Amino acid sequence: MYHPIDKRIREALRAYILEKYGLESAVVTERPPRLEMGEVASPVCFDLAKRLKRAPRQIAQEIASSIGPIEGVARIEIAGAGYLNLFLERTQFLRQAMALAGGEAAAAADGAPKVIVEHTNINPNKAAHIGHLRNAALGDSFVRLLRYTGRRVEVQNYIDNTGVQVADVVVGFHHLEKKTPAEVQALSAAPRFDYLCWDLYARVTQFYEEDKSRTSLRADALKSIEENHGDLAKMATCVADAVVRRHLRTMERMQVGYDLLPRESEILRLKFWEKAFALLKERNAIQLVSTGKNAGCWVMRAADTGESEEDQNAAAKIIVRSNGTVTYVGKDIAYQLWKFGLLGLDFHYRRFDQTPDGRPIWATSAEESDPDAPAFGRGWEVFNVIDSRQAYLQGVVVAGLRALGYEDEARRSIHFSYEMVALSPRSAMAMGYVLSPEEEKRSYVEMSGRRGLGVKADDLLDRLETSCRAEVDARHPALPANERTGMAHAIAIGALRYFLLKYTRSAVITFDFAEALSFEGETGPYCQYAVVRARNIFRKLATQEAGYPSEKAGAIVDDAALGKMLAAPAGDDLWDLALLAGSLGATIAGAVQAQEPAVLAKYAFQLAQAFNLFYHKHRILSEEDLQKKALLLMLAQLVERQLVTALGLLGIESPEKM
RNA sequence: GCGCCCGUAGCUCAGUCGGAUAGAGCGUCUGCCUUCUAAGCAGAGGGUCGGGGGUUCGAAUCCCUCCGGGCGCGCCA
Numbered sequence: 001m002y003h004p005i006d007k008r009i010r011e012a013l014r015a016y017i018l019e020k021y022g023l024e025s026a027v028v029t030e031r032p033p034r035l036e037m038g039e040v041a042s043p044v045c046f047d048l049a050k051r052l053k054r055a056p057r058q059i060a061q062e063i064a065s066s067i068g069p070i071e072g073v074a075r076i077e078i079a080g081a082g083y084l085n086l087f088l089e090r091t092q093f094l095r096q097a098m099a100l101a102g103g104e105a106a107a108a109a110d111g112a113p114k115v116i117v118e119h120t121n122i123n124p125n126k127a128a129h130i131g132h133l134r135n136a137a138l139g140d141s142f143v144r145l146l147r148y149t150g151r152r153v154e155v156q157n158y159i160d161n162t163g164v165q166v167a168d169v170v171v172g173f174h175h176l177e178k179k180t181p182a183e184v185q186a187l188s189a190a191p192r193f194d195y196l197c198w199d200l201y202a203r204v205t206q207f208y209e210e211d212k213s214r215t216s217l218r219a220d221a222l223k224s225i226e227e228n229h230g231d232l233a234k235m236a237t238c239v240a241d242a243v244v245r246r247h248l249r250t251m252e253r254m255q256v257g258y259d260l261l262p263r264e265s266e267i268l269r270l271k272f273w274e275k276a277f278a279l280l281k282e283r284n285a286i287q288l289v290s291t292g293k294n295a296g297c298w299v300m301r302a303a304d305t306g307e308s309e310e311d312q313n314a315a316a317k318i319i320v321r322s323n324g325t326v327t328y329v330g331k332d333i334a335y336q337l338w339k340f341g342l343l344g345l346d347f348h349y350r351r352f353d354q355t356p357d358g359r360p361i362w363a364t365s366a367e368e369s370d371p372d373a374p375a376f377g378r379g380w381e382v383f384n385v386i387d388s389r390q391a392y393l394q395g396v397v398v399a400g401l402r403a404l405g406y407e408d409e410a411r412r413s414i415h416f417s418y419e420m421v422a423l424s425p426r427s428a429m430a431m432g433y434v435l436s437p438e439e440e441k442r443s444y445v446e447m448s449g450r451r452g453l454g455v456k457a458d459d460l461l462d463r464l465e466t467s468c469r470a471e472v473d474a475r476h477p478a479l480p481a482n483e484r485t486g487m488a489h490a491i492a493i494g495a496l497r498y499f500l501l502k503y504t505r506s507a508v509i510t511f512d513f514a515e516a517l518s519f520e521g522e523t524g525p526y527c528q529y530a531v532v533r534a535r536n537i538f539r540k541l542a543t544q545e546a547g548y549p550s551e552k553a554g555a556i557v558d559d560a561a562l563g564k565m566l567a568a569p570a571g572d573d574l575w576d577l578a579l580l581a582g583s584l585g586a587t588i589a590g591a592v593q594a595q596e597p598a599v600l601a602k603y604a605f606q607l608a609q610a611f612n613l614f615y616h617k618h619r620i621l622s623e624e625d626l627q628k629k630a631l632l633l634m635l636a637q638l639v640e641r642q643l644v645t646a647l648g649l650l651g652i653e654s655p656e657k658m
Numbered sequence: 659g660c661g662c663c664c665g666u667a668g669c670u671c672a673g674u675c676g677g678a679u680a681g682a683g684c685g686u687c688u689g690c691c692u693u694c695u696a697a698g699c700a701g702a703g704g705g706u707c708g709g710g711g712g713u714u715c716g717a718a719u720c721c722c723u724c725c726g727g728g729c730g731c732g733c734c735a
Contacts, residue, residue: 321733522683
């Protein structure tokens, strides 16, 4: 509700200033520091003062007294050196916020421009760790935000099933474990096959370190995987598919889902690279280097730096190696072109798996396409959720689009970057990892799949669920076991997703078990608990006063009484809560604009905190003044609906009890 | 060496397209459960916003510079 009023105020000020002074101005508004100063303020007169060469306070006075009524605004005051402070119509605001709260999100039109969000992208050779969870939580929450604001979104999880990491695990099964493809197939049915691969991958790394010449085994495996023939290729398919299914199950626990799994194997087999290569050559976006250290390679030069051609070629990014094979960036350029519908080729599709509620999860295929497959790709805008360490490579991919002349697509190709999740040395050592003396002194240590150093996602989820279950059991011993399990799961996910989302993307998360396992203070369970408290009131009201029209509390109280109860100064605390609860839309708009789910996470916490204060100060059920009681109920309902919406966008469920 | 990110309370972090007295959580200390569940609430204490310069009516926020830390810069992905 705050959002539309704020917008209306900015527009009214802009129009009035244009009319009265003949000046175009970018009117900014802000929330004043204290409620006595109103709900919306604008420092626009300071800027006008400069341009009109008059005192800001005088201009503010002039505007305040002559601008005339603005819908939703009760009055305007001037303050300080020349602020315009606006006071909202409290009753109207609350009524409108109530009418909007909990409503369905705007549905995207079928023909609306499509946004493609690529996230998760875990190498299918080992179990997911908490760094992958940050990626998935960010990507998934951003998808929810986009969909809520009416965008049409397609979620892709790219699977590098033919890369060196898979090859390494295949080397492990073949050379270390001496397994046949059939034996690997049998193993892959194990409940936590991804854990087995995690350990094997670390062992293979050591196996290479003991004798460097062994890396030729990797090259051989990679070759047979890329060419898709022989036992090693069979093993690779089996390992990658099985691990991908494990990742899907892990992400389901986190309430994260996907529409499509584009796989590198199809990029190879359907000749996406050949097509992209032809385009790049045709439009002169890449150059064949004839001299210097990159002789024989096709490279993409950075923007013209004025250096000699030879220097530019040496500093350029290699796209095709001198032996004719394509690098990862090259394949990524082909994939990015396909996402925008610019490649002139399409994948085939098959059903790969399904979500718990029965929706298909599609994967690309080189075989004939399932006729029921929807139209994938052809996006208008693309977000790639990839950690900030890959910023340079993402830049090369975008430069590729630009070099091909796709300036608009390059601009709508967004690297949604975030910092890594690292371990505190304390956490790493507590898990039994041996750190070097240098590492012990650092504030954090990077996780490493090769070293097997990291907190596995399912392990953390298990620990969280166990600890939530113990608490739930203590509080609700009488409830059926399955209900307690569900409750513990919702709270565990609430704790974890909130923990991963409360940091802004640019902050490195130093993972610490004590913090991640905390349920108090600025946490998901704190926010969920506020919802539960509100629901407890409604539930008790329904049993105590069966006839009370709690869903229509707003109809019991009339506007005059509402106005009186919300009026300053006595009504300020209630109004403050209404105002915050009514600011959900503005917060969502801000989170989408900043591409920052943490903005919404902070809001959810603030609202929960404000509600807890309200809950503590007012007894709703025992309130004797019926008009007051109705108002308190309205506020509790408003907060409950807004919190459920906010948490839902963060992928956090709101349990009935906890 | 070059590029990107970070430096705000004891710790972990918000606030950074300039705005009014710099916020939160955790931790510490002191209180509050016969109440709509204390996964809660109240209070206390805690700050050269890394240093220095500049722009501005106004700077944690913009510019310059220095210091500290991280990440990246491979014919790996």
